Amino acid sequence: MTESGLPKHSARWLAWGWLLIVLAIAGHNLYLWTGARLRLDTDILAMLPQNERDPLVQGATRQLADAAARRIVVLVGGKDWAMAKRAGDAYAAVLQTARVSMALRYRVDDDAAATWLGFFTPYRYGLLTDAQRTHLQQQSPEQLAGEAIEALYRPLAMPRIGAWHDDPLNLFGGWLGTRAADSKVRVTDGRLSLAEGERQYALLMLEQQGPAFSLAAQQALLPVLQQAAQAAAAHGAQIHAVGVPLHAAAAARQAEREMHTIGLGSLIGIVLLTWFVFSAFKPRLLVMLSIAVGLLAAISVCALLFGRLHLITLVFGASLVGVAENYGSNYFSNRQGRPPAERWAMLREQGPAMWLAMLTTVVGYALLALTPFPGLRQIAVFSAVGLLAAFVTVLWWFPWLDGGRRMEATRLSRWIGGGRGHWPVLGRNRITALLLVVVAALLLAGLGQLRSNDDIRLLQNSPAALIADQQTVARLLDLPGPAQFYLVQGQSAEQVLQREEALKQRLTPLVERGVLGGVQAISDWVPSAARQAQNRAVYQQLLDSPDGVLARAARLLDEQLVASPRTDRALQLHDWLAAPVSEPLRAQWLGRLGDGYASVVLLRGIQGVAKLPQLATAARTVPGVRWVDKVAEVSDVMGRYRVLMGWVILAAYVLVFAALSARFGRSAWRALLPTALASALTLALLALLGQSLQLFNVLALLLILGMGVDYGIFLLAQPDPDEARPFLSITLAAICTLLAFGLLALSATPALRAFGLTMLFGISLAWLLTPSFTTAFRSTSTGSC
Amino acid sequence: MLMRCLVALLLGLVTLVAPAADLAQSVRERLAQPPVLRGEFEQRKQVAGFKKPLLSRGDFIVARERGVLWRTTSPFASQLRLTRNEIVATQGGQVAFRLDAAKEPSVRMINALLFALLNGDIDALTEHFGVDGEASGQQWQLVLTPKSAALARLMTRVSLSGDQYVRQIDIAEANGDRTAIRFSAQHSTPSRLSGEEAARFD
Numbered sequence: 001m002t003e004s005g006l007p008k009h010s011a012r013w014l015a016w017g018w019l020l021i022v023l024a025i026a027g028h029n030l031y032l033w034t035g036a037r038l039r040l041d042t043d044i045l046a047m048l049p050q051n052e053r054d055p056l057v058q059g060a061t062r063q064l065a066d067a068a069a070r071r072i073v074v075l076v077g078g079k080d081w082a083m084a085k086r087a088g089d090a091y092a093a094v095l096q097t098a099r100v101s102m103a104l105r106y107r108v109d110d111d112a113a114a115t116w117l118g119f120f121t122p123y124r125y126g127l128l129t130d131a132q133r134t135h136l137q138q139q140s141p142e143q144l145a146g147e148a149i150e151a152l153y154r155p156l157a158m159p160r161i162g163a164w165h166d167d168p169l170n171l172f173g174g175w176l177g178t179r180a181a182d183s184k185v186r187v188t189d190g191r192l193s194l195a196e197g198e199r200q201y202a203l204l205m206l207e208q209q210g211p212a213f214s215l216a217a218q219q220a221l222l223p224v225l226q227q228a229a230q231a232a233a234a235h236g237a238q239i240h241a242v243g244v245p246l247h248a249a250a251a252a253r254q255a256e257r258e259m260h261t262i263g264l265g266s267l268i269g270i271v272l273l274t275w276f277v278f279s280a281f282k283p284r285l286l287v288m289l290s291i292a293v294g295l296l297a298a299i300s301v302c303a304l305l306f307g308r309l310h311l312i313t314l315v316f317g318a319s320l321v322g323v324a325e326n327y328g329s330n331y332f333s334n335r336q337g338r339p340p341a342e343r344w345a346m347l348r349e350q351g352p353a354m355w356l357a358m359l360t361t362v363v364g365y366a367l368l369a370l371t372p373f374p375g376l377r378q379i380a381v382f383s384a385v386g387l388l389a390a391f392v393t394v395l396w397w398f399p400w401l402d403g404g405r406r407m408e409a410t411r412l413s414r415w416i417g418g419g420r421g422h423w424p425v426l427g428r429n430r431i432t433a434l435l436l437v438v439v440a441a442l443l444l445a446g447l448g449q450l451r452s453n454d455d456i457r458l459l460q461n462s463p464a465a466l467i468a469d470q471q472t473v474a475r476l477l478d479l480p481g482p483a484q485f486y487l488v489q490g491q492s493a494e495q496v497l498q499r500e501e502a503l504k505q506r507l508t509p510l511v512e513r514g515v516l517g518g519v520q521a522i523s524d525w526v527p528s529a530a531r532q533a534q535n536r537a538v539y540q541q542l543l544d545s546p547d548g549v550l551a552r553a554a555r556l557l558d559e560q561l562v563a564s565p566r567t568d569r570a571l572q573l574h575d576w577l578a579a580p581v582s583e584p585l586r587a588q589w590l591g592r593l594g595d596g597y598a599s600v601v602l603l604r605g606i607q608g609v610a611k612l613p614q615l616a617t618a619a620r621t622v623p624g625v626r627w628v629d630k631v632a633e634v635s636d637v638m639g640r641y642r643v644l645m646g647w648v649i650l651a652a653y654v655l656v657f658a659a660l661s662a663r664f665g666r667s668a669w670r671a672l673l674p675t676a677l678a679s680a681l682t683l684a685l686l687a688l689l690g691q692s693l694q695l696f697n698v699l700a701l702l703l704i705l706g707m708g709v710d711y712g713i714f715l716l717a718q719p720d721p722d723e724a725r726p727f728l729s730i731t732l733a734a735i736c737t738l739l740a741f742g743l744l745a746l747s748a749t750p751a752l753r754a755f756g757l758t759m760l761f762g763i764s765l766a767w768l769l770t771p772s773f774t775t776a777f778r779s780t781s782t783g784s785c
Numbered sequence: 786m787l788m789r790c791l792v793a794l795l796l797g798l799v800t801l802v803a804p805a806a807d808l809a810q811s812v813r814e815r816l817a818q819p820p821v822l823r824g825e826f827e828q829r830k831q832v833a834g835f836k837k838p839l840l841s842r843g844d845f846i847v848a849r850e851r852g853v854l855w856r857t858t859s860p861f862a863s864q865l866r867l868t869r870n871e872i873v874a875t876q877g878g879q880v881a882f883r884l885d886a887a888k889e890p891s892v893r894m895i896n897a898l899l900f901a902l903l904n905g906d907i908d909a910l911t912e913h914f915g916v917d918g919e920a921s922g923q924q925w926q927l928v929l930t931p932k933s934a935a936l937a938r939l940m941t942r943v944s945l946s947g948d949q950y951v952r953q954i955d956i957a958e959a960n961g962d963r964t965a966i967r968f969s970a971q972h973s974t975p976s977r978l979s980g981e982e983a984a985r986f987d
Contacts, residue, residue, distance in 0.1 A: 114938060147881075150861055152832065153841045154874050154881065159939050160960060164832050181888055187935075195893070559835050 011344070014396045022293055022393075028300045038299075039308035056594055057628050060487050064600060065244075067587035068482060070208040072102070072225075072243030075473055076232050081200040085189060087237030088202025094228035095206070101217055102206040107190055116176070119581050121161060123571035124172040125539045126532030130508065131178075132171055136538055144169060144542075145552035165561040168550050169542070182520065183584065184478055196476055208245070218249040240469040240476075247462045251749075254461075255311055258747050263318075266739040270325075273735060276412045277728070278332060286401055287328035294321045294390030298382040306378055313378045315752065320383035320703065322740045323361060324390030326710050326733040327354055331398050333417075333729035337409040343399050351395070353717040356663055358391045360656045360713070361706035367648045367655075368702065371641060376699070416731050417724025423771040425721075435772075439677060446684020453692035454639035456631060461750050480520045480602035484612065486619055487626045489598045493573050496597045497528035499624045503601060506618045515614055517605020522589050525576060532570045539566070638695055645698045649705060656709055664716055670773045671712025678765035679704050685761050696751045700741075700758035707737060708766030715774035727771065734767035809907045811920040812927065816905045817949045819973030822847040824950070826855075826968050833961030847903045848978055851986045852896055867896045868986060902943075905951045914943065923948040 032038040076091055078084035092106045109115065120127065128136075136144070148168040160170050167173070185203055186193050192203035208217075225246075229239045274284035298317055302309055334346050365387070368380035409417075424431040462470075473479075486503060490496035500523040510516045527535065542549045543563035554561040576582045577589060590598040606612070612629060619627035653676065660668035679701050686697060711730040718726045741763065744756025823846050830839045843857040852868040863876045872892055874882035886892035901909035907927070910916060913936060914929035929943040937959070944955040950971040956964045978986070 114934065117938075150863065150876055150881065152830070152839055153828075153857060153861060154863060154865070154876075162960065163834055164962075165834055557835070559837070561834065 008344075011396070011399070015400050018392060018396050022296075025293070025296050025300045025389075028303075029296050032299070032303055038303055040314075041308060041310040056489065056598065057487060057626070059593055060485075060590055060598065060600055060628070061630060063590055064482055064485075064587055069244040069248075072206040072221075072241060072245055073473055073477070074204040074206070074225075074228075074242075075194065075240045075476060076202040076204065077199050077238045077240070078201075078236065079199065081188060081193070081195075083236055084193070084200040084202045085191060087232040087235035087239075088191060088204060090235055091202075091228045091232040091239070092204060094231045095204075095224065098224040098227070100206070100221055100224050102208050102221070105205040105207065106192055106202070108187055108192060109190070116581055117161060119576075119579055120176070120571075121172075122567070122569060123532075124161070124167075124175075125566050126527065126535050126570050127175045128171060128527075128535045128538065129175055129178045130504065132174060133535075133538070136169075136542075141547055141549050141552055144549045145556060148549060148553045149556055163564065165550060165554075166543070166564050168553055168561075171539075179525065182518075182524070184476070194476055201476065206243070218245050218252065221245065222249050222253075240472050242466070242470045242473045246466060250462055250466060252311060254748055255315060258749070258752070259315060262743045262746065266736075266743050269739040270736050273732065273739075277410060277416070277732060278336065278407065278413070279410045280407070282403065283328070283332040283407075286398055287325060287332075289401075290328050290390040290393040290398075291321055291324050291386075293393045294324050294386035294388075297389035298386035301385045302378060302382050305381060306374075310375055310378055313375065313382050317379050317382035317386060319740050319744065320365070320379070321386030321390060323383075323703075323707055323710075323737065324387055324394070325736040325740075326357060326707070326729075327391050327394040328398070329732040329736070330354060330357075330714060330726075330729040331394055332402075332407070333413075333725045333732065335402065336407045336413060336725070336728075338407075340404040340406055343402070343404075347395070347399060352663070353713055354391070354395070356659065357710040357713045358387065360659055360709045362387060363655055363659070364652050364702050364706040367652050368699075371644060371648065373641060413728055414724070417728040419731070420715075420724060420727035420771055420775060421721045423721075423775055425775050425777055426772045427777060439681065442681055442684045442688075446687040447680070449687040450683060451687070451692045452639070452642065452694065454635050454642060454694055456635045456638060458694060458750055461748060478517070478604055480604045481606065482602075483631045484603060484606060484615070484627075484629045486601040486603075487598060487628050488601055489593070489596055489624045489626075491596045493597045494528055494530070495624070496599050497523045497526065497573070498530060499622055500599060500601055501528060501531055502622045503618070503625050506621055510614060510618065515607055515611045516603055517607075518603070520585065520588070520602040520604060522573075522585060522599050525582070525585065526571055526573050529570050536566075536568065642693070642695045642698050645695060645702070649698070649702050652702065652705055656705065660709070660713070663713075667716060671709060671716045671770075674712060674769035674773045675705055675708030675766050678708055678762050678769055681765050682758055682761040686758065691754070691757070694751075694754055696754040697758045700755045700762060703741075703759065704762035704766060707733075707763060708770065711766060711770040712774055715770055719774060719776040721775050721777075730767065730770070734763055737763050808916065808918055808920065808927075809911070812905065812907050812918070812925045815920060815923060815925055815949060816947075816951075817973055818904055818906065820849045820976050821978055822904065822950070822971060822973055824968050824971035826966055828964065828966045830965075831963040845903070846978070846982060846985075847900060848982075848986070849900075851978065851983070853899055853903065854982075854985055864985075866986065867892075867899055869893060869896065872896070902945070902954065903951060905945065905947060918945075 074091065076084055076088040078087055088106065092104060095104055139147070145168075151170065152164070160167065160173050161176075162172075184194055186195075192205070194201040194203050225241060229241065232239050271281075271284055274287070275281065278284075295318060298321060299309065302313065302317075330350065331347075334350055335343055338346060362384050365380050365384040369377050369384070371377070426432045426435070474481075488496050488499050488503065490499055500521045504519055504521060504523070507516060507519055511518060523531075545551065550561055550563055573589075577586060588600045588602060590600060603615070606615070612632070616627040616629070619625045653672065657668060657672055660671050664671060682701070682704070683693070683697075686693065691697070711734070714726040714730050738760065741756055741759035744752050745760050747753045747756060823844070825844045826842065828839075828841045830841075832839065840860075841857050842859045843855070845856065846854045848854075852866065855865040855867075857863045861876065863874065863881070866873045866875070870886045870892070872882075872884040872895065873880060884892050884895075897909060898913060900906065907916060910927075910929060913932060915932055916927055916929055918925065918927035920926075924946070925948070926944070926946040929945065931937040931940060939960075940956055940958050942955075942957045944953075945951055946953050947968075950968065952968055954964075954966045954968075958964070
């Protein structure tokens with residue numbers, strides 16, 4: 001045995017030291033998973049940056065989103081109320097027996113209106129609608145007195161609360177009617193109900209109590225809802241169930257299903273491949289061990305760093321750590337056919353190329369972490385840590401664990417490795433000219449058609465049925481949209497309410513012109529104290545003045561009518577917030593935010609995207625009011641980050657080229673150009689397929705860089721066409737990568753599909769092109785570059 | 786006025802209970818319930834706190850296919866129109882009050898209930914009221930008590946009496962107002978709306 005056949009003393013220490021770290025990581029994982037201490041996010045939007053500019057907007061959006069994320073709304077529709085009621089009751093009964101963790105609102109006090117009246121009646125003289133105020137200002141007292149008397153004879157009006165002489169114009173009745181018209185939900189038969197034309201609906205609302213949903217709670221809820229829907233459908237009813245938890249659960253189920261199918265498919269493929277190449281399972285077991293160590297380390301570090309983990313990080317990250325496949329397969333490809341004792345020397349010889357390969361990939365991942373996407377940062381940390389840990393496992397453990405037996409080359413490994421000798425090599429030959437023409441044609445045809453589309457809605461991939469239900473329910477309930485709203489801020493709660501009132505005044509003409517269906521604001525229910533005082537003064541003029549409406553009406557009717565004494569009590573915001581009547585709007589009050597207070601004014605029935613600029617303009621005219629268009633902002637941010645990511649990739653090319661130059665000198669371009677060409681061709685092919693470019697395609701290009709360069713490094717380090725081992729190594733790695741990522745092209749999640757398709761093209765092309773650039777001519781193996 | 790009370794439905798209520806079968810049957814036998822019913826009314830309304838009752842007169846049309854037209858001629862000219870899709874009160878050609886079924890689903894129920902009251906449709910009335918009463922010879926009387934708390938908060942009692950037509954309706958509102966409506970000159974021919982009448986429904 002030569003000296004090079006022995007492990008260095010330090011190698012033993014490294015192996016034991018790594019064992020200690022791995023044990024600690026394993027223990028941490030055990031702690032995380034057994035106690036369900038790891039929070040798994042499922043909402044794909046959590047991967048996107050929170051509004052980077054304004055923490056206030058962020059807080060407002062989060063509060064609105066949190067409120068929405070806890071709620072499931074179910075509409076049970078029948079051809080008449082009797083059917084809707086029977087079906088709604090059946091639905092509720094299933095929920096009650098199943099004891100879901102959510103609070104159900106369905107059966108309510110038959111006299112819910114009494115609760116309303118009881119709450120508002122003491123403050124009635126402070127409450128007027130904007131339309132009422134305008135009307136009272138425009139009409140003379142004689143006209144108003146005439147109206148009051150006419151209304152006495154009029155057969156139909158809003159019900160009057162209290163004595164006629166206390167409210168001859170029935171302004172309070174009108175106010176209540178306007179407020180009631182804000183919502184289409186009614187109480188029928190002691191149940192929440194809704195009608196549209198002939199169709200009647202029972203309305204059930206489920207609200208999660210306490211902290212937001214866990215994935216497990218969501219998953220447990222779905223079968224119960226399904227069972228409830230079946231029970232209701234048995235009565236002939238139609239069921240529409242909507243809510244963020246349903247979307248999240250559907251997404252999570254799909255991600256899980258795909259992890260099972262795609263994950264299993266790639267595992268089977270990879271195991272079979274290893275068996276045929278190495279005629280043993282041990283290499284596969286060790287490679288899997290290295291990846292497992294990588295994953296556990298990645299989970300540990302992410303949990304410590306972020307406190308939570310996104311499901312998408314797991315899906316992406318697990319795949320990205322799969323790149324560690326490269327190192328394990330490189331180890332065994334080089335180990336095969338050599339005497340076992342040479343493995344230490346082999347590692348020392350291979351070490352530099354492997355380190356370079358690993359570092360160039362980690363550089364790509366690390367640059368990802370510089371982007372402001374929390375999701376991308378998580379993925380970057382996850383995959384960089386995972387890759388590093390897996391790499392270290394290969395380097396420090398494999399020689400000890402591979403058992404030191406002989407590994408003979410198999411027929412398949414010889415056949416694959418021998419492929420390199422037949423690969424066309426670029427130079428002054430016909431194949432080069434042909435390649436140039438094909439590449440140039442593809443690039444010209446494709447890149448010209450390259451389009452980008454950053455619309456955030458492309459990422460939405462909820463089942464069509466769920467989206468249809470969503471639209472039906474939004475139409476039936478006439479709910480304000482959560483994506484666009486006004487954020488109103490002020491020094492005090494009173495100022496916020498006053499600014500809301502000023503804003504609503506600006507919006508009135510837009511509602512009249514039909515730009516907007518309506519507005520939903522806290523100040524509809526609780527006018528500012530200033531406004532309430534004005535309203536009380538209006539009532540005083542109306543009721544107490546000798547020239548007032550009541551006095552004039554009394555003279556016309558020849559009656560002695562005197563208004564009862566009134567109190568000056570104003571309705572306080574905190575009283576309203578604490579009362580059950582505020583429940584539907586409570587989420588719009590953001591409370592203390594920053595150094596002041598804030599609320600959200602929601603909009604109903606925005607007539608098309610084209611009208612949005614008009615609404616944005618309205619915000620500018622009132623101090624403290626800001627227009628927030630979440631969909632546009634996020635799409636815009638996605639677009640800017642796609643561009644940013646493009647620059648990150650270019651920067652990575654420069655860094656990688658510098659690293660390659662340090663190792664390969666003037667030949668460095670040979671390791672890099674095939675990957676660059678593969679990426680450009682991939683873009684062209686995507687364009688020709690009609691795929692528009694989005695962030696996730698660009699993300700894949702970064703990984704193609706990381707992996708493609710590995711192929712270049714391994715081949716260029718041993719350029720001789722007869723060096724079969726590096727070619728075997730990169731071919732195995734490429735096939736495994738395609739099995740892991742190419743299969744993602746089958747995913748139903750648009751983001752993953754875009755990513756997978758890009759990887760499929762990019763990795764295939766990088767594998768195909770690299771040998772042609774990095775293999776020396778047989779005749780002139782020392783040829784210039 | 787009686788119809789004002791029906792707006793209680795805005796606040797929501799419907800209860801389905803089997804009608805008092807025998808009474809319903811005997812009242813139904815006596816009522817004509819034609820496709821188009823025309824007639825005149827005299828309404829006396831005693832508003833709580835007023836010395837004198839308010840008196841008004843006018844005519845009405847109840848058309849099964851279209852809805853209800855309630856036209857006051859004295860002391861003011863005004864009209865109330867209830868159709869499937871809206872409730873509109875006009876005064877001298879000006880709209881004084883409007884409820885749209887698209888915005889307020891209860892409009893359809895109010896329409897149905899008013900139709901039931903004017904036509905004496907006891908089956909429809911039992912959805913909202915407990916029904917008591919008697920029938921002898923040509924005559925019948927009914928006393929309706931609201932079933933739901935929401936309706937009870939607006940009206941305490943409705944009395945109906947008549948023969949082949951509803952002849953009188955008395956309403957006691959919860960706020961103390963009392964309304965008595967006497968119908969006269971009811972007739973069911975012609976059984977179709979004239980062109981002029983139909984136009985008033987549009």
